[in-house]
Amino acid sequence: MARPSYDVIVVGAGLHGLSCALNLAREGLKVVALDKDHPGRHASGVNAGGVRRLGRHEAELPLTMAALEIWHRIEQEVGDSCGFVACDQIKVAESGSEADTLQARLLRLRELGYDHEQWIDADELRRRVPAIAPHCVGAVLCAGDGSANPFRTVMAYRRAALSAGVEIRENCPALALSPAGSGWRVDTPQGPLDGGAVMNCAGTWGNTIARALGEPVPVTPAALMLMITERLAPFLKPVLGAAGRTLSFKQFDNGTLLIGGGHRGTAEPECNRSRVKMVGLSISAQTVGALFPQLADVRVVRSWAGLEGMMPDDIPVIGPSSRADGIYHAFGFCGHGFQLAPITGRIMADLLVRGHSGLPIEAFRIDRFAAADMAAMDTPEQRISA
Amino acid sequence: MVDPVPLLIMGSGPAGLAAAQEAVRAGVGALLLDEQPTGGGQIYRALGEATGERQKTLGTDYAAGAPLLTVLSAQCLDHQPGATVWEVSPDGTVYYTRQGQARAVSAEQVILCSGAMERPMPFPGWTLPGVMTCGAAQILLKGAGVFPASGAVLAGSGPLLLLLAKQLIGARARLAAVVDTTPADNYRGALKYLPGALRTPGYLLKGLSMIRTLSASGVPWYRGASGLEAIGDDAVAGLRFKVRGRQHEVACSNLFLHQGVVPNVQLSRSLGLEHHWDGLQRCWRPILDGWGASALERIAVAGDAGGIMGARAAEAHGRLAALGALNRIGVLSETERDRRAAGARAVYRREILPRPFLDRLYRPHPDYLQPADDTIVCRCEEVTAGQIRKYVELGCLGPNQTKAFGRSGMGPCQGRVCGLTVSEIIAQARGVPLEQVGYYRIRPPIKPVTLGELATLEQPEDA
């Protein structure tokens, strides 16, 4: 029996994998997307849904701008609103020195030719967020960002990919990769799959493939945590962050509050799970208490953690393999890949079909890490098991 | 973080109290947490404070808890009432709130004795104000001595329905009706379990006595009722139902519902323990060994939280779990553990004999496991049975995916109320066994904790 063969095998059907698969199929290619679990089981389905350009790494600026454009017409892109609503993103300064840091960044952005981030003073901040604690001195505002519903977004991408002809295989881990003819063979429990090209969109597990190709990167798994409260009367329109503390804070239309921060839970990617650590959530609760003391009696109803791949320079790997033809990587999105997903798929399709992307992706090269970084990664506690 | 304790017992019902007794007897300083202001659990709730009059109303089974409650004054037991546990992590750290302060205690062994909860009974109108569970009504009766003097209807099935009827009649409440939904063929189905049940006849005798009280009281008692519908605009005003094809309607100002109890598995679920589906009781129970020990070496589960067994079996089970835990922390040798366990093991075996008969007899009416399309199933987010069936048509495979289609199970109760019903509906709509459909993934906190309380959690040095 002839083995099914594909133009492209996408490994990992999170949002980046689905977005790649969708864009490739729209180029007329025959695509299969595999997931060891199911689409949205990991970071893509459980994140905060922040569609944020605010505070992005310089290297990500062109990508985040291009992604936002797609977000604003996401319904045309994937046939569903994905729950996207445009709103301001705000990062508050609680002291003069925090304000200085934020303003220095604004200057730098101006030099680079960007003006999407704006300074607002204490009065303007209070006009936009009347409930904010009085000690806040000002903030950076990014108008026209927004937020979306992560799981709904995954489902929309999944449906769009299916109707563009992508085959999605769930509970189908890629176990091994080997050259086959002019392309690649991916072994799975459902049998071997042959493809002309392979896209590594395995998120936290991205190194599994990179290592197999002899180009591992220092990606470490992190369990990022979120919590949700009971419903409150509407009091907060923008999505809020803070300059001096890790916080992401927003109120949904249904009144519930979503609270996140950089505090991490327990990551166990080898067991496919993560768990919250209450001490970290307690710090987030303290942060909220400092900025909105009136929320002390609000009940937290649910918390969870999701696995994300973090990189030492806080930006993902995007681009072709440095070792092997026909392999492309897009993983390790460092806690801010949700917003970028619509554009990553576009970039990857361009790389494969046209050999280059119109967007600058040099900074995301897989071979950008020095030997020293790699040595550090080889300490046992940072190693992820393949 | 408070110093580690050797043994932490969560829940001060019969299981937790008996576990505490074994710890005291072994000279181990255990920590006993319960969110209620007084010990006793569901059955012996507020017994320590109850007047002679109230004890008389509530019956001899209630008063029988007194010897068990004496452990609460034991020197070496640290009893903390009013402590709401909202997270237990697999390493044995227990998080709780008491007097507005969040705390974390790590324990060498944790015994979860969180008891049972009532199985929800969804039908049109069940969310109207004035409708509550029999258990909630009984809590008012036990705790505050409060009950409606007249105009209450009790509907559903199970021992607690009859017990509450008897207790209310004893308190001289004038009940408007008792509407029993136990299907007629349950009696036939239960027959084959009768011989087993007769080996511990106490339960059946008690049941007969409740039935006699109810018959003699003159309260209208409808049997084999189905098609329930609570009516009323702002609050419940009456109950409609059918008996053998005939439509009835009874006016009421309070409607108390009950269709059995199921293990409270929120904690064992959030710990990620494996559960198996108990087809006879139609509920999930965590997988445990003969000492109530789970697959996690620091966590055991005892009493109704591990499977519905009733108060006396729960007491024996609590003892077994404590003895197992005391052995695991090296306080009791295996021989000593087994010696002390012999009595409790015999009680446990004897007391669970009537279970299959009771479980089969009071198996819920299919109407309330598979509610009609327009019935609200998830109360927090107001999701109907019909919506869940729609999700299945759209490709929803299990309870966790319903969250992608709507918001069932995402409210403050985290699916505690709708979880079983949602699984039942999906299983039937997909035409697969319920085991295959599974249950909600439960995320901490399993009880709401406020931001202010959470912020007070003491940080361990290494955080």
Ligand SMILES: Cc1cc2nc3c(=O)[nH]c(=O)nc-3n(C[C@H](O)[C@H](O)[C@H](O)COP(=O)(O)OP(=O)(O)OC[C@H]3O[C@@H](n4cnc5c(N)ncnc54)[C@H](O)[C@@H]3O)c2cc1C
């Ligand atoms: C709690 C949390 C909050 C966040 N908040 C935001 C936010 O507000 N805004 C924002 O922009 N970003 C946010 N992020 C980041 C964002 O969610 C991620 O960057 C993004 O979802 C990554 O998508 P992905 O497809 O790369 O990874 P994933 O969603 O993890 O998908 C990777 C998939 O690959 C599969 N896989 C792995 N190995 C294999 C294999 N060998 N074979 C087959 N399949 C495999 C996995 O099962 C998985 O489904 C947040 C992340 C978390 C965890």
Ligand SMILES: Cc1cc2nc3c(=O)[nH]c(=O)nc-3n(C[C@H](O)[C@H](O)[C@H](O)COP(=O)(O)OP(=O)(O)OC[C@H]3O[C@@H](n4cnc5c(N)ncnc54)[C@H](O)[C@@H]3O)c2cc1C
């Ligand atoms: C509403 C109701 C009423 C009942 N009434 C009777 C009756 O009158 N007669 C009878 O024979 N049987 C009755 N039963 C059955 C009875 O519950 C059991 O037979 C018996 O009480 C089981 O004992 P247990 O120790 O396993 O659990 P329980 O007695 O239920 O004790 C569990 C204890 O755990 C505590 N707890 C639970 N969760 C938490 C938390 N997160 N934090 C802190 N504490 C927590 C509870 O406050 C409770 O005190 C009733 C059951 C229910 C659900």
